[in-house]
Amino acid sequence: xxxxxxxxxxxxxxxxxxxxxxxxxLESWPDFFTDDCLYKVTTAENHKLGxxxxxxxxxxxxxxxxxxxxxxxxxxxxxxxxxxxxxxPTILANGGNEVECETPFFVARIMHDGxxxxxxxxxxxxTCRHAGNDLKFARKIVVCDSSRIDTLxxxxx
Amino acid sequence: MDAxxxxxxxxxxxxxxxxxxxxEWPAGVLTxxxxxxxxSPELYAQEQHRVYEGPIWNYLCLECEVAKPGDYRxxxxxxxxxxxxxxxxxxxxxxxxxxxxxxxLIALDGGGHARDFTCVYHAWNYxxxxxxxxxxxxxxxxxKGGMGKTFCRADHGPRKLRIAIFCGLVFGxxxxxxxxxxxxxxxxxxxxxxxxxxxPLVVIGRFTQMLPNNWKLYFENVKDTYHASLLHTFFxxxxxxxxxxxxxxxxxxxxxxxASFAMIDPTVTGGxxxxxxxxxxxxxxxxxxxxLVAFEDxxxxxxxxxxxxxxxxxxxxxxxxxxxxxxxxxxGQHSTALNWTYIGFADDTPDLRRARLRQGNLAGxxxxxxxxxxxxxxxxxxxxxxAANERAVVEMGGGGTTNEGTRATEASVRGFWKAxxxxxxx
Ligand code: FES
Ligand SMILES: [Fe+2]
Numbered sequence: 001x002x003x004x005x006x007x008x009x010x011x012x013x014x015x016x017x018x019x020x021x022x023x024x025x026l027e028s029w030p031d032f033f034t035d036d037c038l039y040k041v042t043t044a045e046n047h048k049l050g051x052x053x054x055x056x057x058x059x060x061x062x063x064x065x066x067x068x069x070x071x072x073x074x075x076x077x078x079x080x081x082x083x084x085x086x087x088x089p090t091i092l093a094n095g096g097n098e099v100e101c102e103t104p105f106f107v108a109r110i111m112h113d114g115x116x117x118x119x120x121x122x123x124x125x126x127t128c129r130h131a132g133n134d135l136k137f138a139r140k141i142v143v144c145d146s147s148r149i150d151t152l153x154x155x156x157x
Numbered sequence: 158m159d160a161x162x163x164x165x166x167x168x169x170x171x172x173x174x175x176x177x178x179x180x181e182w183p184a185g186v187l188t189x190x191x192x193x194x195x196x197s198p199e200l201y202a203q204e205q206h207r208v209y210e211g212p213i214w215n216y217l218c219l220e221c222e223v224a225k226p227g228d229y230r231x232x233x234x235x236x237x238x239x240x241x242x243x244x245x246x247x248x249x250x251x252x253x254x255x256x257x258x259x260x261x262l263i264a265l266d267g268g269g270h271a272r273d274f275t276c277v278y279h280a281w282n283y284x285x286x287x288x289x290x291x292x293x294x295x296x297x298x299x300x301k302g303g304m305g306k307t308f309c310r311a312d313h314g315p316r317k318l319r320i321a322i323f324c325g326l327v328f329g330x331x332x333x334x335x336x337x338x339x340x341x342x343x344x345x346x347x348x349x350x351x352x353x354x355x356x357p358l359v360v361i362g363r364f365t366q367m368l369p370n371n372w373k374l375y376f377e378n379v380k381d382t383y384h385a386s387l388l389h390t391f392f393x394x395x396x397x398x399x400x401x402x403x404x405x406x407x408x409x410x411x412x413x414x415x416a417s418f419a420m421i422d423p424t425v426t427g428g429x430x431x432x433x434x435x436x437x438x439x440x441x442x443x444x445x446x447x448x449l450v451a452f453e454d455x456x457x458x459x460x461x462x463x464x465x466x467x468x469x470x471x472x473x474x475x476x477x478x479x480x481x482x483x484x485x486x487x488x489g490q491h492s493t494a495l496n497w498t499y500i501g502f503a504d505d506t507p508d509l510r511r512a513r514l515r516q517g518n519l520a521g522x523x524x525x526x527x528x529x530x531x532x533x534x535x536x537x538x539x540x541x542x543x544a545a546n547e548r549a550v551v552e553m554g555g556g557g558t559t560n561e562g563t564r565a566t567e568a569s570v571r572g573f574w575k576a577x578x579x580x581x582x583x
Contacts, residue, residue: 041523042362043364045267045363046362046363046364051360051361051362051363051499052361052362052510052514053361053362053499053513053514053517054362054514054517055364055521055522055523056518056523057514057515057517057518058515058518059511059514059515060446062445062446063445063446063449063515063518065445065446066444066445066446066449067518067525069444069445070391070525073390074390074391074525075390075391075525075528075529076388076390076529076532077528077529077532078532147363147364147365148365148366148367148494149364149365149366149367149522149523150366150367150369151366151367151368151369151522151531151532151535152366152522152523152528152529152531152532153522153523153528154523154528
């Protein structure tokens with residue numbers, strides 16, 4: 001029996017997750033997910049209306065790997081980075097081996113010329129699952145507050 | 158110091174170069190596009206009257222978004238805010254979202270369900286057809302105040318649009334001269350819309366992408382078959398859209414509408430990119446999850462990709478099984494809203510729906526083959542910042558605007574300018 005999923009473990013995995021993205025180590029990003037994960041970027045309006053489609057929609061970890069390969073090798077976009085600022089997670093349901101939690105985020109996008117804008121705010125609706133000593137995301141629904149995306153979304157949230 | 162002050166006050170003998178665009182464009186020329194067309198505020202204002210309010214059909218929303226009596230959506234006809242509603246006679250109506258009293262918006266949100274509309278400002282009331290039905294305190298209070306004796310409600314109301322519905326797409330027009338929708342589209346474009354939108358639709362997602370460029374740069378981009386396999390390397394690498402792949406281009410007589418398409422051809426392993434030394438050739442790139450691009454030939458015609466435009470701002474997309482309509486709306490000379498509506502069919506099997514959700518990654522603001530399109534318009538807009546009187550070269554495939562058996566052409570971009578110039582009278 002693995003150690004209980006506590007709030008501090010959830011905070012730690014969320015912190016590591018956004019640090020991975022913000023530091024540009026995108027090749028490690030899929031490792032935060034289980035093989036059968038669902039990762040979806042959507043908006044509050046779509047989420048409320050129950051629309052299934054996502055701006056990004058991946059229902060296997062392999063799709064996340066492919067997204068990074070595509071970003072690195074195929075896609076063209078101006079050099080940019082994100083800075084995620086996270087709020088405190090709320091545990092919505094604790095099933096022992098799996099926890100559902102909600103974590104608010106704020107993401108600034110920093111373009112290569114220095115322009116910095118609020119790119120997205122929203123919340124992560126996550127299902128965290130035990131995977132050995134780690135917690136992995138079996139589900140991460142990224143619900144952006146705004147229905148608008150500026151220019152394009154290259155780097156995942 | 159702005160150009161006008163400079164011109165008038167300190168350089169009285171000669172205007173500084175480029176202070177005001179000459180706005181010259183020889184008649185009939187479609188192979189050179191002056192950059193002021195993407196910059197001029199005057200032109201932008203004229204577009205509202207001559208294009209959007211002119212003899213054209215504007216895409217407004219999907220019929221399934223106003224499925225039941227009382228359902229409404231708000232949208233735009235160019236810059237004009239519009240309400241689209243289904244009344245209890247089961248007909249769809251559309252009217253300017255502008256109160257006849259002082260001009261406030263009548264409906265404030267994106268859509269919903271209503272029996273009627275009441276303007277929040279002074280509570281004037283409208284039915285679902287946009288008729289003014291009630292004026293608060295019309296007869297005054299206790300014999301005082303009230304509207305003038307000559308005031309007649311029927312004389313006041315927001316402008317009403319003509320409506321046309323084609324394959325579940327709702328179009329609106331302010332013009333009495335616009336031809337019937339089938340005639341407006343032409344046979345081939347109508348047929349190519351119908352091959353995709355052939356049964357009842359459902360919305361599976363709605364996203365807005367804000368583009369940092371003039372609307373025309375985006376609309377041209379969609380019509381630009383030349384760039385598709387050069388800018389978007391994801392497609393070429395996975396052999397979905399090689400220029401050597403069987404496919405083609407259809408342009409309607411007006412020039413304003415087009416369809417480009419590709420047929421399934423898994424045997425093609427063309428070396429045309431490698432020979433040209435172009436960036437697109439990347440044989441190492443393989444998908445870990447190859448099922449993403451597993452195409453189900455749901456239309457039973459071997460067509461795996463069809464991008465279709467209807468002048469001035471509709472895109473109907475079939476990228477494999479990822480279906481969407483895109484509405485292109487001007488938001489100032491240098492800003493465009495691209496409204497994506499991801500769609501499926503009401504009778505989708507779970508497998509087909511899953512394929513749509515997964516292939517949704519191909520398009521949209523984060524799309525493997527469309528994210529670049531969100532940015533290139535901005536690259537042009539920034540690049541031409543000081544080049545109002547310079548010109549773009551649109552000469553690939555000659556100077557024509559007719560259908561060709563190849564996508565290595567800019568014929569449909571020239572077609573756009575043909576239709577645009579005709580509508581604008583420039
Ligand atoms: S502006 Fe609508 S009622 Fe006055
Ligand atoms: Fe493109």
